[in-house]
Amino acid sequence: MKIMFLIRSLDVGGAERQLVSLARGLQETGHIVSVAVFYSGGKLEVELEDSGVTIHSLEKKGRYDIIGFGKRVVQLLKSQQIDIFHSYLPGANIIAVLAKPLLGKAPVVLAVAASNMDMSCYDRLARFTYWLEARLARFSDLIISNSKSGLLCAVQRGFPENKMIVLPNPHDTEKFKQDIDGRQRVRQEWEVNDKDILIGTVARFDAMKDHRNFIKAAALLSKERKDVRFICVGDGPDEYKLELENLAVQLGVNKRFIWPGPRQDIIFWRRFA
Secondary structure, X not given: OEEEEEEOOOOOOHHHHHHHHHHHHHHHOOOEEEEEEOOOOOOOHHHXXXXXXXXXXXXXXXXXXXXXXXXXXXXXXXXXXXXXXXXXXXXXXXHHHHOHHHOOOOOEXXXXXXXXXXXXXXXXXXXXXXXXXXXXXXXXXEEEEOOHHHHHHHHHHOOOHHHEEEOOOOOOOOOOOOOHHHHHHHHHHHOOOOOOEEEEEEOOOOHHHOHHHHHHHHHHHHOOOOOEEEEEEOOOOXXXXXXXXXXXHHOOOHHHEEEEEOOOOOOOHHHOO
């Protein structure tokens, strides 16, 4: 079976990581798998390339590159004889549904991976995209949510419940397990001693990840405990990162925080503290 995935990019993220795992697994079981990305150069692309998965770059020039981008989508789909078209996240889901007439009998499968989104945190275009995705979802063939709460939120937004199923994100328990050596190595890198308790969050810097409340909670705990350090692993817009760092300064906990940026070695972090 020939399966094509569609996503904005393969930068580090939860949905992106799940797509990569699924694509690699399908490729290993004998399917012909490809991934089309709006923007190329994501750090997760190398994992797909190593597995033999083809990556198609749609070379989007920016959020307002609509006509040229649309033409490239049409050209790509006309050149491929795919059996399933599976998209991830709002922008890609909209494109997948709009492209349905080009796919013949191939079903369009959408993936939604969020719940309780506060769209007041985002700009007008993001809010419109979020609204339009729900309006067009009825024209898809199947919609996959990774949680029951995500399904319920999607239905409240207008997604057709009769086309939705829940498939929780899989976790490789042989891969994600305690690594004592890794724990010591990372603690040494961050200059954290064995006696300190390390509390962290691993997520992109985005308003919905609520780093602000994490920093405020850290400030409250720091008043009671002197043996705690805090870490924010991830990346995001420079302006937003600076805003979070300034908040830690204002609350007097900046010296307790570590900001290492994105990491690729999260495997052993189940017990890194």
